[in-house]
Amino acid sequence: MAEVSLPRSAAGPTRLGRQRARLREWAATTPGRLRLAMAAVVLAALVAGLVLAGVTAVHRDAVDAVTTGDEPLMVEADGLYASLADADATAAATFLRGGIEPAELRARYLADLRRASLQLTSLARRAQGSPKAAAAVAAVGAELPVYSGLMETARANNREGFPVGAAYLRQASDLMRGRILPAAGRLHAVEAGRLGDHQRTGTATGGLAAILAIGAAALAVLVGVQVFLVQRTNRVFNVPLVAATLMLVVATAWTAIALVRSRDALARAQRDGSDAVQVFSAARILWLRAQADESLTLVARGGGDRYLADYDIVLGALGPPGLLAEAEGLARRSGTTAAFQDLTASLRGLRGEHRRVARLATEGDFGNAVRVAVGRGSREAALGDRVNRDFGAAIGAAQARFERAADDARGALGSLAVGIPLLLVLCAALGVFGLQQRMNEYR
Amino acid sequence: MSARRTIALGLAAATAALGAAGCGSTSDQAQWTAHAALATPVASAPAAAASTAPTVRCAHPTASLRPPATLPPPGALRRGSFMARIRRRGRLIAGVDQNTLLFGYLRPSTARIEGFEIDLVHEVARALLGDPNAVELKALTTAQRLPAVQSGAVDIVVDAVTITCDRRRQVAFSTVYYHAGQRVLVPSSSRARSLADLRGKRVCATKGSTTIQRIERDPAKPVPYGVDQRTDCLVALQEGRVAAISSDDAILLGFKAQDPNTKIVGPRLADEPYGMAINRGHPEFVRFVNGVLARLRDDGRWKTIHRRWLGPFAPTPAPPRPSYSD
Numbered sequence: 004m005a006e007v008s009l010p011r012s013a014a015g016p017t018r019l020g021r022q023r024a025r026l027r028e029w030a031a032t033t034p035g036r037l038r039l040a041m042a043a044v045v046l047a048a049l050v051a052g053l054v055l056a057g058v059t060a061v062h063r064d065a066v067d068a069v070t071t072g073d074e075p076l077m078v079e080a081d082g083l084y085a086s087l088a089d090a091d092a093t094a095a096a097t098f099l100r101g102g103i104e105p106a107e108l109r110a111r112y113l114a115d116l117r118r119a120s121l122q123l124t125s126l127a128r129r130a131q132g133s134p135k136a137a138a139a140v141a142a143v144g145a146e147l148p149v150y151s152g153l154m155e156t157a158r159a160n161n162r163e164g165f166p167v168g169a170a171y172l173r174q175a176s177d178l179m180r181g182r183i184l185p186a187a188g189r190l191h192a193v194e195a196g197r198l199g200d201h202q203r204t205g206t207a208t209g210g211l212a213a214i215l216a217i218g219a220a221a222l223a224v225l226v227g228v229q230v231f232l233v234q235r236t237n238r239v240f241n242v243p244l245v246a247a248t249l250m251l252v253v254a255t256a257w258t259a260i261a262l263v264r265s266r267d268a269l270a271r272a273q274r275d276g277s278d279a280v281q282v283f284s285a286a287r288i289l290w291l292r293a294q295a296d297e298s299l300t301l302v303a304r305g306g307g308d309r310y311l312a313d314y315d316i317v318l319g320a321l322g323p324p325g326l327l328a329e330a331e332g333l334a335r336r337s338g339t340t341a342a343f344q345d346l347t348a349s350l351r352g353l354r355g356e357h358r359r360v361a362r363l364a365t366e367g368d369f370g371n372a373v374r375v376a377v378g379r380g381s382r383e384a385a386l387g388d389r390v391n392r393d394f395g396a397a398i399g400a401a402q403a404r405f406e407r408a409a410d411d412a413r414g415a416l417g418s419l420a421v422g423i424p425l426l427l428v429l430c431a432a433l434g435v436f437g438l439q440q441r442m443n444e445y446r
Numbered sequence: 447m448s449a450r451r452t453i454a455l456g457l458a459a460a461t462a463a464l465g466a467a468g469c470g471s472t473s474d475q476a477q478w479t480a481h482a483a484l485a486t487p488v489a490s491a492p493a494a495a496a497s498t499a500p501t502v503r504c505a506h507p508t509a510s511l512r513p514p515a516t517l518p519p520p521g522a523l524r525r526g527s528f529m530a531r532i533r534r535r536g537r538l539i540a541g542v543d544q545n546t547l548l549f550g551y552l553r554p555s556t557a558r559i560e561g562f563e564i565d566l567v568h569e570v571a572r573a574l575l576g577d578p579n580a581v582e583l584k585a586l587t588t589a590q591r592l593p594a595v596q597s598g599a600v601d602i603v604v605d606a607v608t609i610t611c612d613r614r615r616q617v618a619f620s621t622v623y624y625h626a627g628q629r630v631l632v633p634s635s636s637r638a639r640s641l642a643d644l645r646g647k648r649v650c651a652t653k654g655s656t657t658i659q660r661i662e663r664d665p666a667k668p669v670p671y672g673v674d675q676r677t678d679c680l681v682a683l684q685e686g687r688v689a690a691i692s693s694d695d696a697i698l699l700g701f702k703a704q705d706p707n708t709k710i711v712g713p714r715l716a717d718e719p720y721g722m723a724i725n726r727g728h729p730e731f732v733r734f735v736n737g738v739l740a741r742l743r744d745d746g747r748w749k750t751i752h753r754r755w756l757g758p759f760a761p762t763p764a765p766p767r768p769s770y771s772d
Binding site for chain 1: 474475476477479480481483484485486487488489490544545546547551552553554555557584585586587588590674675677678680681684700701703704705
């Protein structure tokens with residue numbers, strides 16, 4: 004065994020060993036060390052540049068996904084949900100007004116349906132990436148024409164004064180509540196979930212840690228090279244190398260600061276913007292459901308106990324302390340407490356009116372109950388309009404806050420895409436230049 | 447040495463920066479609250495209480511108190527009587543149905559309750575107060591009908607109350623003013639001529655009603671199709687989900703009035719004699735109302751009222767014959 008391996012092991016160490024020995028000799032010389040330092044500086048600048056640019060790109064993608072993709076999509080899904088809920092509540096309230104329906108209510112119902120169809124088309128185009136979202140869009144799309152057909156049959160019968168109109172209305176509304184709105188809810192959940200995922204990516208701290216770690220490592224390399232130069236050449240400062248160090252520090256600090264500012268802006272976009280959009284949209288949708296419940300109670304004329312029960316369930320979920328408590332926190336954070344208090348005052352008023360309506364309905368006095376609920380000059384109808392406007396304003400203001408913060412999140416990244424490569428190429432070039440000056444002294 | 451210090455400083459700075467960045471973190475709480483609230487399940491229809499078959503038996507459930515030989519005119523009511531009290535009040539308070547087209551129905555366009563039963567109430571008011579419109583109509587739910595009479599909230603209930611021995615223990619009844627019965631409504635194109643022709647076909651009725659129990663028991667074995675409210679049956683028929691509807695003919699006539707493409711077929715599966723319910727403490731009012739009904743039967747106005755409401759949909763029969771217990 005030793006005899007067999009001897010020639011090969013003798014030949015190996017001779018050739019390889021010779022090369023290694025030469026390399027060690029060369030590396031021990033000052034010019035060799037300088038060449039190695041040069042490579043280290045270039046490598047450090049290159050790796051730092053790649054990491055900085057990479058982290059920035061990942062963050063920028065998340066910001067773009069949140070601000071131009073997910074959030075508008077989520078708002079659109081919210082909008083579809085609200086259009087459908089408003090159509091149902093409006094149709095039921097219109098039905099109560101009897102054969103000759105007020106033109107503005109009819110127009111509002113039709114506008115809701117048109118808007119829902121347009122939103123559905125747009126969402127169908129944009130939801131292709133997610134099978135779950137596509138299935139939800141398809142479910143809404145498949146049932147919406149059936150819904151509007153039932154509603155028109157209800158209306159035609161109501162105009163004739165036929166009680167079967169109420170049964171068609173109930174069928175339509177049950178289809179809306181049982182199938183269409185849950186599908187819109189699933190779509191909304193998909194879009195909100197996607198928004199949440201990208202928001203988490205956009206506000207993760209991992210990228211920042213990577214930037215600071217790589218910056219520190221590259222800095223260590225540059226400082227190490229300079230310490231070596233001081234020891235070897237007795238010259239304290241190598242100006243190009245100092246400049247290269249400065250470039251590295253500036254690039255790292257700039258990226259880190261931009262990232263922190265962008266992250267903060269994105270977090271603000273969620274906290275003050277999209278969170279409030281979601282909470283207020285959900286509150287509006289719940290409130291519309293309660294409105295539909297009340298109308299359906301009156302349409303059912305004594306058979307509507309389940310709608311009365313649903314009204315109470317919905318208001319329980321709405322709160323306070325439910326969703327409205329969350330909304331109050333959000334309003335306080337964004338300094339819109341006054342507007343929020345107006346809204347809750349109107350909602351309280353509506354609840355009082357509803358108690359009157361419910362009492363009259365329980366007594367069987369549907370004529371007066373209808374007058375209180377939707378009649379001409381009804382306080383409840385006026386409050387309802389105000390609440391609708393207030394919800395619209397709250398959602399609009401939250402969306403504006405989101406867009407401002409989103410602009411900040413994008414703006415904070417500014418010219419990093421140009422700045423990082425420029426600074427780090429300069430850093431590498433200055434490093435090479437500074438070391439080359441020392442090399443030249445050995446020629 | 448200085449290199450190490452730089453690295454240490456850099457790491458310290460990095461840690462500080464990370465700590466500061468922690469302030470910008472977010473949570474999904476708002477999103478989850480919103481989503482959970484939206485997912486609040488819709489309240490479901492309460493389970494319909496199954497109506498039970500009458501337990502009490504009596505010899506002549508429809509026998510009522512005999513009216514006086516002549517009805518006292520409005521001005522000559524005995525002082526202190528229940529009728530005199532109504533007269534002092536100036537109006538009759540009647541509990542009625544508002545959901546049954548042709549019998550008692552609140553027409554949305556006019557916000558007035560109208561129908562065959564309502565016209566009978568107006569006749570009672572005319573006899574009692576001299577003015578058919580001196581009446582306050584109170585819409586009652588099915589469950590409210592008898593308690594409203596017992597508590598005195600209304601003077602009389604004319605609301606499709608079938609006279610049964612059970613109910614006679616709670617309220618007094620007038621003589622029969624309408625003879626209803628369970629029948630079958632099918633599309634005009636249907637070849638079915640009775641429930642017997644509907645073997646294996648779906649037949650609609652209200653959940654928990656005695657009607658649906660009869661469908662379940664029928665030897666022809668139709669498939670019962672229960673709905674929460676009876677008008678849902680007409681939707682089911684128009685949408686082709688059921689082959690027939692079974693209900694009181696009073697209700698089926700209203701369905702036919704809403705959909706001319708239907709017909710009522712077959713024999714009466716059960717008798718439902720309707721009577722006006724009055725508090726048991728006012729026998730003199732029962733007699734008075736029976737007197738009004740007798741006059742309507744005799745002078746042909748019962749037929750006129752029947753023809754006015756039900757004529758387009760059913761032949762007008764002879765008025766139900768009164769039966770008296772004394």
